Amino acid sequence: MEREISYVKAILEATAQSMAEDASVYIMGLGVPDPKGIFGTTLGLKEQFGNQRIMDMPVSESAMTGVAIGSAMVGMRPILTHQRLDFILVSLDQIINNAAKWHYMFGGKMSVPIVIRLIVGRGWGQGPQHSQSLQSLFAHIPGLKVVMPFTPYDAKGLLVSAIRDNNPVIYIEHRWLHNITGIVPEKIYTVPLGKARVVKEGKDITIAASSYMVLESMKAADYLGKDGIFAEVLDLRTLQPLDRESIINSVEKTGRLLVVDGACHTAGFAAEVMATATEKAFGHLKVSPQRITYPDLPTPTSPALANVYYPRVINIINAVRSMFRLPGRTEDELGIKHDQPLDVPDKSFTGPF
Amino acid sequence: MEREISYVKAILEATAQSMAEDASVYIMGLGVPDPKGIFGTTLGLKEQFGNQRIMDMPVSESAMTGVAIGSAMVGMRPILTHQRLDFILVSLDQIINNAAKWHYMFGGKMSVPIVIRLIVGRGWGQGPQHSQSLQSLFAHIPGLKVVMPFTPYDAKGLLVSAIRDNNPVIYIEHRWLHNITGIVPEKIYTVPLGKARVVKEGKDITIAASSYMVLESMKAADYLGKDGIFAEVLDLRTLQPLDRESIINSVEKTGRLLVVDGACHTAGFAAEVMATATEKAFGHLKVSPQRITYPDLPTPTSPALANVYYPRVINIINAVRSMFRLPGRTEDELGIKHDQPLDVPDKSFTGPF
Amino acid sequence: MGKCNNVMNPDLKKKLLFNMLRIRLVEEAIAERYSEKKMRCPVHLCIGQEAIAIGVCAHLSTKDYVMSAHRSHGHYLAKGGDLKAMLAEIYGKVTGCSLGRGGSMHLVDLDAGFLGATPIVGGTIPIAVGAAFGSQMKGESRISVVFMGEAATEEGVFSESINFASLKKLPVIFVCENNLYSVYSPLSVRQSAERNNSAIVKGYGIYTDKGDGNDVIEIYQKMENAVGHARQGLGPAYLEFDTYRWREHCGPNYDNNIGYRSEEEYLDWRKRCPITCFEEILKQEKVLSDLEVKETVKKITAEIEGAFNFAVSSPFPPEKDLYHHLYAY
Amino acid sequence: MGKCNNVMNPDLKKKLLFNMLRIRLVEEAIAERYSEKKMRCPVHLCIGQEAIAIGVCAHLSTKDYVMSAHRSHGHYLAKGGDLKAMLAEIYGKVTGCSLGRGGSMHLVDLDAGFLGATPIVGGTIPIAVGAAFGSQMKGESRISVVFMGEAATEEGVFSESINFASLKKLPVIFVCENNLYSVYSPLSVRQSAERNNSAIVKGYGIYTDKGDGNDVIEIYQKMENAVGHARQGLGPAYLEFDTYRWREHCGPNYDNNIGYRSEEEYLDWRKRCPITCFEEILKQEKVLSDLEVKETVKKITAEIEGAFNFAVSSPFPPEKDLYHHLYAY
């Protein structure tokens, strides 16, 4: 019952179990059946389900997205993977003009049950074209669903839901979550799309985050707790449809909101969460909602710059502290140590990819 | 001095004058030299500047965007046009991965001075794939500049600035502004990128809008004024870089903010404006900022649905009224008449495109 | 005109003719009524190009899939799409094939195997390939056909789709209607004179053929070969047919006066009308009588009249419909 | 190996050899030091593929433009890119050619006419075409060359770029290095066996040629013809060369053990090493002595050592640099 597995294994298991229960599910993407198996998330599937359902493809993301859509329209349930989110940009026409709109624009006559798995790169010099976080773009397109699981439990449950869902679902993984572990039931199960989750209860401030930023927020909340500030950490999990109710409930309780979004600042998803809270819970706000995001810059490659580019725990702590009119603290003061370089998530990550 | 010309003519004049002053400027796009000349915005240029600089192109938007970028890198200043914003989606990789990042990711060694003109369709059944407003997507990409002129004066001045700017500029026109007229100086002049403008002063509430929505907001402000509510209408003009100062100044003065954005709701640009105001002017806010947007739906074709899809003056009026805790009014009560169908901007617009 | 037509069943020939005629009459009726401003959406009429839709679809059953782009009325009708639902769609009515959300540029009729048409150039090409791929995975024996204008071959997704179809030997047939223009832009500003689509597509290992797009018999025969090829599991085919759009790119009018093409060119092509030329031949062959034509026109006209009445008298979608079908459940 | 090499100037031959050798030694030095974890960015080494960069760039002056993709070290160096700035870039230093913002996948050297390399597959192809186009508009007489892997020909933008280059008869040369794999994916899962890039590209009206990518003389000669063609204003060319990447797709190691390709295949290609084979020939021809090779290796090694020292000892960009160069002024 209390089995712990990695995020990667959780994705693999969700895929395998979904494919076992539904013969119409197939997965395709560059390198899906290769020896690395998309960072391990597709390893062994080929042996279990064969080359037809576990397939590589030409480096033609645009057409292959259309192929996925067309096959979904006639009854298949494709999972399309991209090893970096950045590669999806060549196929946005198919996603935005077709996948997202097909059901609506043809009056509900057809549906497009596809899952597109995107991996956000970070660290080890992934640089400007291999580490973009464009969740806000997808969340702005009506007809798409957008999920960003943080725990292995959710990685599995949300992927199963995404595969069973009759709509195009953008499923965004963060490379730095791949190796984290957590309790994951062995049986197939679902986590509903469109529901946020309070991952840590608190009464003083709501920290709303998604994906890898939830981890950073939880660490920050721990430190804050030591100083008597009890933060509630809300894992958004799904950006579209957004669980506005959970945001509002939490903010009504705490009266404060910090949004931590792993993406560039302007017109990022953090703004949506802030707007939702002010629109609906204005009377409960004790101070101005704030956000922590990446700067409005492409991701630089050099670790010297990337380390400044990405906000970290200390930035979250100090943003919260300033909302309580408390002076900023340093990492040293708080005893925050970095036992490995800032451009890797853990020791297992040694590049180059 | 007081010459009035249309928005279309203003664009045409800005283009012609920029081409006359700088031999490196050229314009390309589907139909640029054709008899319709991009709704008249390129008519006569071919005769003046020749086929080389006024050029048609293959229906290959992705490569042609790359071609524009490459030519800009070696000293040209291309203007690329798309008759509908929706067509740009096939070329987003070139815009996001290359044009936006080139200067930054190569350490400032090269620049990409291109202008991409996009026309937002509306009305006469343009439907789901011919009337998208995706300004929020572009505004989220660091390295791009995004302008949305409302007046003919700004259409000319901002286009001249965009052409002279050394960065990729997304210049978004709204089809329903093409025929409006206004005072436009004959000489070449610039309107600076990155500056909003108060188009109507007021003390009670700030209505921040862009492009066609400024027109709707001004009409609403007129009606509101009759009932003693004096709205300040702020034309954002540039979304990226955003003139946050003007937003904050106005909100500090009025204490209220309604954002009117012609785009879908979730993660739309309205959220950014709201977030900016609450972040920086929270203490001045008397009520919760609100927004008017399109619903999170693809644009339907049938006028019966499109007429409900697009918010109009009465919606703005009532949103403001509710912020003053005043009851809603009907169009009839206010004497708002529609002397032509709601799916056309004026009598000159008779479809089909 | 196709040489082998003597050996063809006269009933089939008449069917081809009358089906072309039906498309023509529908399109002309739309053109005529467009100025009433009740059809409030862009329309791309296929008058002059009817033979391709008919010659191609003659080989397909309702089980087979067809997709198209912006100029799709003919393809929809040739595949057996419901005329009433199409006209109601153009009128923006709730009885339209897409419940009024799509208009002329978004036709669909699943019962007829018409999987959809959308106006982003090239957009449906990979989707049709995907339908063929899904169908192949499911072990079905359907053919998928995608119609496109020649400009769609300039979009990169066309080449990508051709490559994948060839790789998987998919039963998909790409039908290109080369009408020389993309909106008002002639081929000369978009493709070099040396470009040869057949050679390009053959380079991907795909069966290709091309012919006269105004000769329904030639089209019928070339499609017969292509379909045979695909049904035997030998893979995709690419067919390109030369033809000409008579009216303006978008809308009901003629536009030879505005300068992008000449009246002579238009008249030249008009002389080669796919319908009247074929009608002449059938009459010469004594397969067809004036009376038959007259009666058929009458029948079709009545059908069209009825369909327009249906469309015009149908209700608009109610306001609350706006919010339906964002997501599938 | 190229038949006509007897007629070629021996100094030129040696230059070609030594230039290949220099790339090889640089790449091997990177591979060797990569495990120190100081080069903290993905690297795509071109060991085994050096001949193409050298044979092609031998015909270009600094005025001509070159662009490339993820596997660009060889192209950058062959075009005359600054070695120090490249290594500093890989080390993330402010003295790097992109000030440290780009790393191995974003090289540039404007003085050398190397306009840039980026890792989105196919991404730089239209940009190189655009550089040629801009250059043509300005009345200059430069050639633009874009290097790409064979997988890039699967991206739609490749076909679109070829079409436009042909339409405008641009002086651009597309050089495809076909090393059989895209990451770990063999050609067989990406292209049908019947696919023939030369035929495809010829179908667009473009001059094409192909050859042995491990034979620098053959490459040199084929490029000579292509460049001549382009410089005469006859338009673009597409050259495809077969070759093989020796090490893993990304990173410093060998990976023939992981299962996507066989050790035999690798050894077979290794036997055809573009450098040692050519060295053998030159020695047989008595054009080259062991001593010369030894001395050259020594010289190059010293240069590389110096460049690494430069890179390692250079400072990282200061924090505030992060905010520079978002916009150009």
Ligand SMILES: Cc1ncc(C[n+]2csc(CCOP(=O)(O)OP(=O)(O)O)c2C)c(N)n1
């Ligand atoms: C991606 C994209 N670019 C541009 C357009 C505008 N457009 C609509 S129809 C059309 C012409 C297409 O020509 P062709 O494919 O030859 O079809 P035809 O109209 O001649 O039947 C164009 C360019 C579009 N709809 N989609």
Ligand SMILES: Cc1ncc(C[n+]2csc(CCOP(=O)(O)OP(=O)(O)O)c2C)c(N)n1
């Ligand atoms: C659009 C896009 N899709 C996928 C990738 C991932 N990717 C990086 S290198 C590469 C292989 C490309 O193969 P090829 O062009 O043959 O070059 P090679 O690595 O063999 O030199 C791929 C698929 C990418 N960078 N960009």
Ligand SMILES: [Mg+2]
């Ligand atoms: Mg055409």
Ligand SMILES: [Mg+2]
């Ligand atoms: Mg390769």
